[in-house]
Amino acid sequence: MDALAIGFLAATGLVAGDASEIAVERLGSRTKFDRPWWRCASCGSAAQGAGLVPVWRCIQLSKRCSACGSPAAHPWRPLVLAVVCACVLGAFAARLGDDVALAPFALLGIALVAISAVDFERFLIPNRIVYPTMALVAPLLVVSSAVDHRWGSLARAAIAAAAAFAGFLAVHVAVPRGMGYGDVRLAGLVGLCTGWLGLGHAFVAFLAAFVLGAVIGIVVMIVTGGGRKTRIAFGPFLAAGAVLSVLWGGPLAQALFHRGG
Numbered sequence: 001m002d003a004l005a006i007g008f009l010a011a012t013g014l015v016a017g018d019a020s021e022i023a024v025e026r027l028g029s030r031t032k033f034d035r036p037w038w039r040c041a042s043c044g045s046a047a048q049g050a051g052l053v054p055v056w057r058c059i060q061l062s063k064r065c066s067a068c069g070s071p072a073a074h075p076w077r078p079l080v081l082a083v084v085c086a087c088v089l090g091a092f093a094a095r096l097g098d099d100v101a102l103a104p105f106a107l108l109g110i111a112l113v114a115i116s117a118v119d120f121e122r123f124l125i126p127n128r129i130v131y132p133t134m135a136l137v138a139p140l141l142v143v144s145s146a147v148d149h150r151w152g153s154l155a156r157a158a159i160a161a162a163a164a165f166a167g168f169l170a171v172h173v174a175v176p177r178g179m180g181y182g183d184v185r186l187a188g189l190v191g192l193c194t195g196w197l198g199l200g201h202a203f204v205a206f207l208a209a210f211v212l213g214a215v216i217g218i219v220v221m222i223v224t225g226g227g228r229k230t231r232i233a234f235g236p237f238l239a240a241g242a243v244l245s246v247l248w249g250g251p252l253a254q255a256l257f258h259r260g261g
């Protein structure tokens with residue numbers, strides 16, 4: 001895939017990530033998805049002028065509200081979402097190339113970034129992102145399978161989604177405090193998408209999520225001194241595992257299963 005297309009996807013990610021701030025802010029603060037989309041968190045007055053320009057608004061948001069003078073609650077969050085989303089979509093484009101499947105994976109990337117942000121801040125994996133993503137990604141994967149007759153991919157996607165959902169559900173039932181039901185649903189989505197690329201990809205996604213979660217969890221426990229009561233959101237690790245799997249799932253699965261063979 002040429003640099004222009006990768007740049008286009010990265011730019012799409014930049015704008016989509018910036019816009020996802022609306023969902024992250026509303027879901028995090030448990031408020032309605034109402035207008036004005038961009039507003040002061042204190043007085044609710046609508047953003048104006050440069051405050052409405054994607055990405056550039058971060059510089060505006062970092063200033064004080066022109067109506068009530070209160071500082072922005074999360075001045076840099078839209079920029080962080082935009083940059084991470086741009087990197088993920090650009091990398092997906094470089095990895096998947098000129099493929100219809102780029103559409104569902106781009107949607108997955110945007111959703112994973114937003115879900116991670118909400119879960120990181122609030123320990124909550126929002127159904128209002130997971131369900132619409134599932135509803136869009138599943139038919140797009142069917143279309144991608146139909147275009148190139150990759151029905152085997154679709155079957156593997158269904159198997160991985162069901163296996164991931166069942167596996168996480170078992171953990172949730174056994175240790176409800178350790179694994180929320182939101183993680184179970186997100187695991188189903190991650191299983192579906194990575195499974196479409198291959199069962200090895202799905203395995204890599206979940207292995208990476210657990211390894212990253214364990215390593216970073218231990219580091220956080222040591223740094224904060226919180227011991228085993230330390231609460232860590234698992235959503236961002238599932239998201240990171242999924243992104244790693246899309247980018248390098250093939251060679252990683254190869255290295256895991258065919259060592260020396």
Ligand SMILES: [Zn+2]
Pocket residue numbers: 040041042043044045065066067068069070
């Ligand atoms: Zn204000």
